[in-house]
Amino acid sequence: MEKKGNELTYPGNIILIGFMGSGKTTVGIRLSYRVRKVVEDTDKLIEKAEGRTISQIFAADGEEAFRRKETEMLKELAARKAQRIYSVGGGTPVREENRPLLKKLGTVIYLRAKAETIYDRLKTDTTRPLLQVEDPKGRIEQLLAQRGAAYEETADHIIDVDQKSCEEIVEEILSVLKIK
Numbered sequence: 001m002e003k004k005g006n007e008l009t010y011p012g013n014i015i016l017i018g019f020m021g022s023g024k025t026t027v028g029i030r031l032s033y034r035v036r037k038v039v040e041d042t043d044k045l046i047e048k049a050e051g052r053t054i055s056q057i058f059a060a061d062g063e064e065a066f067r068r069k070e071t072e073m074l075k076e077l078a079a080r081k082a083q084r085i086y087s088v089g090g091g092t093p094v095r096e097e098n099r100p101l102l103k104k105l106g107t108v109i110y111l112r113a114k115a116e117t118i119y120d121r122l123k124t125d126t127t128r129p130l131l132q133v134e135d136p137k138g139r140i141e142q143l144l145a146q147r148g149a150a151y152e153e154t155a156d157h158i159i160d161v162d163q164k165s166c167e168e169i170v171e172e173i174l175s176v177l178k179i180k
């Protein structure tokens with residue numbers, strides 16, 4: 001913990017990982033006010049760099065091409081001096097090569113959500129290409145089972161988010177980071 005004027009902040013980057021719909025983006029925004037760090041989302045950075053949405057990248061180039069862009073983005077972030085909060089795409093920690101990159105980039109917080117929570121939040125979403133299938137609930141369960149170990153292995157801290165408000169989750173993050 002560092003003191004900057006009267007404000008409390010945290011040294012280094014804070015990385016939010018977790019499944020689609022686990023709340024990385026909203027939690028990242030709320031956390032950014034509390035720790036006074038700019039928040040950025042790697043999906044948004046990729047979309048901006050490409051001038052296309054994630055869905056367009058998946059449709060035109062395929063998932064593997066998108067995964068390569070994610071890894072490139074992590075390498076770019078590692079070269080930056082600014083200390084930020086980064087929320088990263090739900091699949092990022094799954095690629096083995098990305099796990100040490102994420103860990104090196106900063107303190108990794110895993111927002112862990114159950115399949116039911118995710119399904120409830122994303123059942124009408126059309127922006128996640130991996131969930132545009134006949135049985136999105138089954139797909140979420142399958143992907144969560146495949147990915148859980150990778151998320152846990154990458155995380156410095158795990159926060160269970162089911163049935164918690166964004167504010168409660170942020171308070172827990174501040175507490176595990178010993179910011180308060």
Ligand code: S3P
Binds near residue numbers: 128130
């Ligand atoms: C993905 C998660 C998405 C996005 C892409 C693939 C995944 O990000 O990167 O659709 O594999 O879980 P969010 O976790 O921000 O939805």
